[in-house]
Amino acid sequence: MPNIQLSANLKRLRCDHDYTQEQIGRKLNISRQAYSNYERGIRVPDVDILIRIADIYQIPLEQLITQNCTGAGIINESSGPYFTGMIVESADTIYLSREELTLLTHYRNASEDDRRLTRKVLGISNPPESE
Incomplete structure (x- = not known):
């Protein structure tokens, strides 16, 4: 995994x-x-x-x-601790900051119009197949 x-x-x-x-x-x-x-x-x-x-x-x-590291060994994230998540399709582990976790939770609870707008702002052309 x-x-x-x-x-x-x-x-x-x-x-x-x-x-x-x-x-x-x-x-x-x-x-x-x-x-x-x-x-x-x-x-x-x-x-x-x-x-x-x-x-x-x-x-x-x-x-x-x-944590998200740069070549200088500096952590790019200013918040923590990280929360462990898993991508269901692949069982890959991902670590999320509190901010990222909040964004994902709000996205899940958003209307389809808000989700579509969010994807457009983030440059995601097609929604994942599981939506």
Whole structure:
């Protein structure tokens, strides 16, 4: 069960530090393909790999897994703690700030016209199939 936040952080941190997947793979003593699978959420790194990745970027392990990190190791979110959610179709884990949770709750309770307007403002052309 992939962690969406982790996958996004792996790619963002790698790109922000101007590393290729090949370079990170070498630092971790794994193949480029194995590392690519972590970034794409196909596989979840074991704890040893996660600790080594956190060491490479000099950030706490918890930030790597649960919070939105930049290449400077700064958390972009100003609110917390995070709430765990799950995408039903894929069983992927996602971590939401209180603000994000509030927005999602309000969206669920909104009229169809308000939802349509929200999607337009956010640039979402088609609603998900489950709506």
